[in-house]
Structures are given as structure tokens and as C-alpha cells.
Amino acid sequence: MLKIIIPTIMLMPLTWLSKKNMIWINTTTYSLLISLISLSLLNQPSNNSLNFSLMFFSDPLSAPLLVLTTWLLPLMLMASQHHLSKEPLIRKKLYITMLTMLQTFLIMTFTATELISFYILFEATLVPTLIIITRWGNQTERLNAGLYFLFYTLMGSLPLLVALISIQNLTGSLNFLLIQYWNQALPDSWSNIFLWLACMMAFMVKMPLYGLHLWLPKAHVEAPIAGSMVMAAILLKLGGYGMLRITTMLNPQTSFMAYPFLMLSLWGMIMTSSICLRQTDLKSLIAYSSVSHMALVIVAVLIQTPWSYMGATALMIAHGLTSSMLFCLANSNYERTHSRTMILARGLQTLLPLMAAWWLLASLTNLALPPSINLIGELFVVMSSFSWSNITIILMGANITITALYSLYMLITTQRGKYTHHINSIKPSFTRENALMALHMTPLLLLSLNPKIILGFTY
């Protein structure tokens, strides 16, 4: 695993030692190379894990997320170039360093074997993200957003630390690899219910669960493009990953503790999709759509069947790429119209036809068009929730319909119609932007050829 972590750390000296005109190209190429190395992890010969050392391991669940993390760094660097072009050199370097630091923490989080080191790294990712949001956001509301982001996550995750210490006392080990063999049922008591809550809430806030999602739209809207991308693509998935990992040791409490959270997620997914229908702010729409998709993941994890786990993993990867792409597209609009308001960008298809094609593809994957991996994820979740309870198909169906509606509403509002006069003189789309979209889209399309590598444990 060090062959990925050390090169990632070495990105920082590379950034600081690069010449002025080379910082983007150097870091992008180098991080792309790192992501190519990490691709080999996708080859998981068996359902057992690949143990690299006592500290790090990877298995079919973490490998796709890890690859997604490394894949996203070059994309973030490509996306940020324009909005940093006016900044002084040292701040650009600082920005890249922050992204690299975040990347390092994320890689280590996904590969940690110890729950405590997982926890520490999970918290450590907050720091660079917070700096990115509050330093490079566009408006003054960014400070407030950063506050929300930090406090929601911290409040959720502090009980987890207590819970972890208590589990350490109980079992003597917090090693993921050992815990899966410790299949002793927790006794049915109040304290264990609180243990369950403490373990799950940290990740539910991170996902976010409906009701605790308020930080997400704020942070997404205020963050610079790279911050939005990494949050939508990976930070939310930390929650899902943590839940998938920790539920194995929380039986049998999950079977009855899950109900209120299942209901809340099912309800919240409809609510947040409905909010999307009324959004005028492009980034806020995409952020709420993330909440709605993540609610599906929460449902899937709490149902706890092999199919739902596969669905959750696939949906996380698919949504990671799709929402990140949507944020990039929103950013490319923002850089031209200087506004996040959708109606101001209408009719762009006439001026930027190739960008319209990317918009179309991104919207179609967002609404889970078969045979994209988004559909595979959603379909598996719907299947498992249907077999859990037939009635959920009503809510799931409503959500599918509303998702299609707001995705296409977004497409139509930004791309179709007559273009307005103030966008007469916008810049054409750059090769950099088209390459960025292509790098998002290609994995989505290629993965639908062989979705098995992102299904996690296929049992």
C-alpha cells in the first residue's frame, strides 16, 4: 500500500518544487500515474482481503472506493485550474497541497485495518476539506458553511470514539480482519442500543441522513469546485463505507434499530428529491440530489442483505462519478455566466453543443438509465427493499420518477430554450473541460461492461 501512499505524499514536494508554468501539468500527470497504479487493486482474486501489512489492507469493498479516490485527484486538479488562475503562485501550491493531503488521508482511511486509525483518519480528512471550503469558497457564507460542516460531522463522530474505546475493552481488538470472526451477538440492553447509535450516527451524519443533512447543501454550494467534487464523490462515501464495515459487529441490534432510520431515509429521499424540483440554484440542486441518492445507500445498508450491499457499493461508486461530473458541469457554467442560477444559463446548447452532450450524458446517468452502473446500484437497492417490504416500491417508484424529473428539468433549464443575451459572448468550452468530462464519463461507461468489480463482496 505504501507504493500508493508514498507517491501521494511526494506530490507535495513536487508541487512546491515545480516551476510556475509546470505546477498543473506536473501534478495532474503524476496523480494520474498514481491512479493507474491503484487500478491493479481492482483485481481481487478472491473474496478475502489483500493484506499489505498490519496497518493497511484492501478488499473488494474498499478497492473501488480507493481507486475512485485516486482517480478523482487529477480530475480535481484539472477542474480547479480556471478558478485559481487569478491567485498568486504560492496559494495555488497551497491549494494543491491541501488536495494532496486530503487524498493521502482518504487513501489511508479506506485501507486502514484498525478501527481507531480509521477513526483518526476519518476525522483528519475534515481539516483539509475545511480549509478548502473556507479559504477558497466564493462568498462570505462559506465561513458559515464550514462551521456547519465541521460541527455536524464532529458532533456525530465524537460518540463513535467513546464507542470504539468501549468495544476495544470488550473484545480486545478493533482490527477489521479480526472483527469479522468475532460473531458474538451483542446482549440486548440499553447500553448496547446506545453503542449502536454511537457507532452508526457518525456515519449517518456523514452520509448524510435526512434531518442531519443540512450541512451538505451549504458546504456544497459554498465550496470551490474541487471541494464539491471530493465531497460528493468521496467524503459522503466514507459514511457508507463506515456503515458497511461496522454493521458486521452490531448484530442483532441492527435488525430492530434500523426501522426508524429506514423510515427516515425513505421519507427523506422523497423530500429531498422534491426540494430538487424547486431549486433555482444549480449546485444546491445537485447537492440535494446527492442527499436523495445517499438515502438509498442508507436504506440498502440497513436492510443488510447481500443484494442490498452490492447495490449500496455500486451506487456509491456510480454516484461518486456522476455527481462529481455534474458539479464540474455546473462549474463550467459558473465560470461563464458567473452565476449558479439555472435560468441565467438557459439555451446553452446552441452555443456549446459538445458541452450539451456531456450534460445530457450526465443527466441520463443521474436518472439511472440502463445499463449504466447507476441503474445497477439503484435496481439492486429497489429489489432488496422490495423483498424486504413490498410497500416500499411506492416510495422507491415515486423517487425514481422525481429523480428523472429533476434531472431532466436541470438539463432542459440549462441547455434548452432560447439563449439569453448576456451569454452571447461566452468563451467556448476548453479542451481541458471536455477532457475532464470524458474522464468522468469513460469509467462510468466502461464499468457498465463489467460491473462486478464495483459490487463489493459478491458473496
Place this chain on the structure above:
Amino acid sequence: MNMFSSLMLASLSVLTLPIMLSILNTHKNSTYPHHVKNIISYAFITSLIPTMMFIHSGQETIISNWHWMTMQTLKLSLSFKLDYFSMIFVPVALFVTWSIMEFSLWYMHSDPYITRFFKYLLTFLITMMILVTANNLFQLFIGWEGVGIMSFLLIGWWYGRTDANTAALQAILYNRIGDIGFIMAMAWFLSNTNTWDLQQIFMLDPNLTNLPLLGLLLAATGKSAQFGLHPWLPSAMEGPTPVSALLHSSTMVVAGVFLLIRFHPLMENNKTIQSLTLCLGAITTLFTAICALTQNDIKKIIAFSTSSQLGLMIVTIGINQPYLAFLHICTHAFFKAMLFMCSGSIIHSLNDEQDIRKMGGLFNAMPFTTTSLIIGSLALTGMPFLTGFYSKDLIIETANTSYTNAWALLMTLIATSLTAVYSTRIIFFALLGQPRFLPLTSINENNPFLINSIKRLLIGSIFAGFFISNNIYPTTIPEMTMPIYMKLTALAVTILGFTLALELSLITHNLKLEHSTNVFKFSNLLGYYPTIMHRLPPLANLSMSQKSASLLLDSIWLENILPKSISQFQMKTSILISTQKGQIKLYFLSFLITLTLSMLLFNLHE
């Protein structure tokens, strides 16, 4: 027999060639549409061979090519089902598409994006072929959603127009509601039969509850625009006319009926679903026929007539005759596509005028279009020995002699009669009488692309029914003997409709409509359905999302309860506590007192 599957696959895969070419970007833009048209004609000719083989030997085949993935006990692979339905439908669809492509060369020739238009049409055709030949539900779903999205793109072709965008979104919305049913059926089959392969589902013949079949019926309702989810079909006429001819008359909209036909082994023993299907079809066929009566937009009339015919197909499934319904799908494709093309010819010649009140007298100016339009209308009404007769007459006869729901049968009969009425209305207003269009319009129908494409379908509209119905083996045996009045009912109601419509039109031709009656309003305003359903539920839903979801829950409750109230509370307490007065002496004194007290207490305790 050896070449059967390979030829079929060849004709399917040749369709993907132009798409591949467009990626390589080796083609010249100007010739690309012609190239696509030729490819489709090749595919049609190639597909005729396996179809002939199939007619000759009647051997069904399943091809499994590519193993996609296996999850637990479910194996998914790329698999084609070459049975009766797909083998007959593929050449028909290819033939119709071929003609429509040629027609589009004429209709869209001035469009700057004609290449893209042809790519869209071709992609649509490919997804339709996937839908028809799919052997498992997942593959079927790929085609199912694919045609939906392509219909979205094609309806919204003129994306600058608000109406086109609204219609496109509307189509997707109604289709998605239907998709819920499809997904539910998929989920049910997965959890109860553990397979998505069609032949395995039929073989297992699961102990069905109504749930999956209801889901399939909902899916068919959405895709085939049955009552309740019907308004998108007439709205879809905002798209270019070739799109209406291809998607919204002959191929995409019959996908729902096709799905029910595919699943008839499960439906044929379920009486509840049968009667539900029958009633749904009957309501649709009558309601849309009534709506068609008073429309003035020529494309809208034909669209409603399509909807009405789709209702008739669903009725046929309801009386347990899926093969007849399938026959009607095939015959209907020919004349309905041609009717749309004729109307496209008229619309184009009259400078985009779609109102039949502003036409008239076209039989002099456009003799060829007139001929085709009249033959198409006659075929639609079931004039003996034209294409429509072979399926429609059989359907009405079978319905008459069956002993199912008499109400539904009566509705169907009335709708059949109304078919003749609105067909007469088109012919009377658009073609006969004096011209009512502007005298300066240059009418010209002498373009080989137009003439050839319509001619081809014209021949199809006359003979296809005869050929298809002669060459297929009877599977569900239709009623052979019946009283003579039963035999003649279909013909009688049609003639009645013709005469009534002609007489009424002649009588009222020069009269002015002073006050529109309620019946007229009902029909003209589409039964008030869009007025109610497109206003109230969206308003309720959108205001719910704004007021309750966004404002009340998100902005007020969730934001105030957690973050804001906490920070408020902190602020209040810190202000309260830290009201410093600067009395340092007092503070130190109190500190001293506390210190001494505690020390004293501890000492005493010891």
C-alpha cells in the same frame, strides 16, 4: 436452419455500423443520412431471410452470446429471443423505418443538424430492436428505457421551443410512472422465481399473485398511452413529423402492448388481469376516439387515432387473443406511419400549417398524397381487403363472439364507428371542397424521397395484411363460425360512421357554431383531463416541495432546531454569565471565600 441465427444477428448488428462510423468520424456529413437509410434497407433485406426461414419451419431460437455477470444465483447474459413475435416484428419495423428515414431526407433536408437527427433515429431503432428481441427482463428494460429517452430527445428536437420541451418532459414523466410498474414486476420475478429470463419465468409458471401482472399492466399503460397516462402521446406531436411517424405511431408506443403479448403465458389464466386489461383498453379506445372527433390539428387527430388503436390492441389482449393483437401491431405500423407521412407532406407544403380548417381542396394540388391519405384512412377503418381489415375485422369478430364483458365490447364497437367518423373528417376537410389556404403557397410533392417512401408504405398498406395473415400459423384459434349479423357488425358500424360523418359534415359545412355544447367542450378539451391532471397535482406537488419540504422542514425545523437553537442558546447563556461589571475586588473576595470554605470542609472531613 444453420444460417438462421447468424443472419438475424447480422441484420441487427449492421444497424450499429453507422453509429460506429460516427465515432470514427470518417464519413462525409452530407452523405451520412443516405448512408443510414441504405444500411437500414440492407438490414431489412437481410432480416427477411431468417423471417422466411422462420415462417417455413416455425422453429424458435434463443441466442445467448455474452456472459455479463453472475450475482449469487442470477446469471445475466446478452441473450436474444428469436420467436414468432420478434421474427415478424423486426422486418416490419425495419421496413417502416426505412421508409421513414427516406421521408426524413425530404422533410428535414433544411435542418442543419440532419446528421444528428439520423443518429437519434438510428439509436432509437437499435433500442427498439433490443426491446423486441430481448430474452431477459434486464435487456428488455434497456430497450424499454432507451426508447423512452430517445423519444425525449426526439420530441424535444426543436429545443428552442417551450412547447417541445414541455412535451418531451411530459412524455418522460408518464413513461416513468409506467416504469415503476416494470421495476416492480422485475423485483417480484427476481424474488419469487429467481430469474429474469423469459423462458425460465414461463417454465416455472410461478404461483402468481396479481402484483407483477399489475406492474406489467401499469408499464404497458405508460408506454402505450392507455387511459390515465395517455396525454403524453398527443403532446408528443410537438416533435418533427418523421418522429411522430416512427416513434409515436408504429414502433415505440406499441412497446407496451408488445410487453403484454410477451407475458401472455402468465396472463392468459388470470381472469382479474384479463378483465382489467379489457376495460382499460375499452376506455382508452373510446375516450381517445371521442377526443379525436373535434380536434382541428391534423397531427393531433392522427395521434388520437393511434391512441385509439392502441386501446383496441389492449382490448384484444383482454379477450385473450395476443396473436391477434400482435397482427394488429404489424398491420397498424404500415398505414399509421403512412398517414403521418401524408400529413407531413401536407404540412410541409402548406408552410407548416397543421389546422385542417385551413386546408381543403388538396386533391387537385397533391394527388399522390391525397390517394395515399385516403387509402391509409380506409385501411385504418378496416375497409375489406386492405391491410387493416385482416386484423381489425378479426378482432371485432372475436370480441363479438366472446362472452366477456359486454360493456367493454360495446365501447369498442362505438370506438370503431368513431374511427370512420374522424377519418372522414380529415378527408373531408383537408382534401375535398374548396381550398382555404393562402394562394401563394408553393405546393410540390414531386420529390423522389417523398414519393418513394410513401409509395412503399402504400403498397404495404394494401397488401401487407394479406401477406402477414396468410403466412402465419394460427396459434390461438379464432372463432370460425358466427351468425351473419355478427360477421357484418364491424363493417356495418364503420359504414354507419362514414355516412353519418359525411352527412353531418355536408350539412353543417356552411353553418357557424354559435354556442359550443358541453359534449363538444368535453371532446375538444380532451375530457378536461389535461386541465385537471396537469394543473392540480403538479401544483399540489410543487407547492408541497416548496412550502413543506424546502421551507418548513429544511429551512425552519431542521435549521432552527439543531444548529441555530444551539448557537442561540450558547449565545444567550454566555451573555448572561459574562455580564462583567469590573468589580475585581468582589470577584477575588468570592474566590477567596470559596477557597477557604472548601479547604475547611475538606479538613473537617478528614
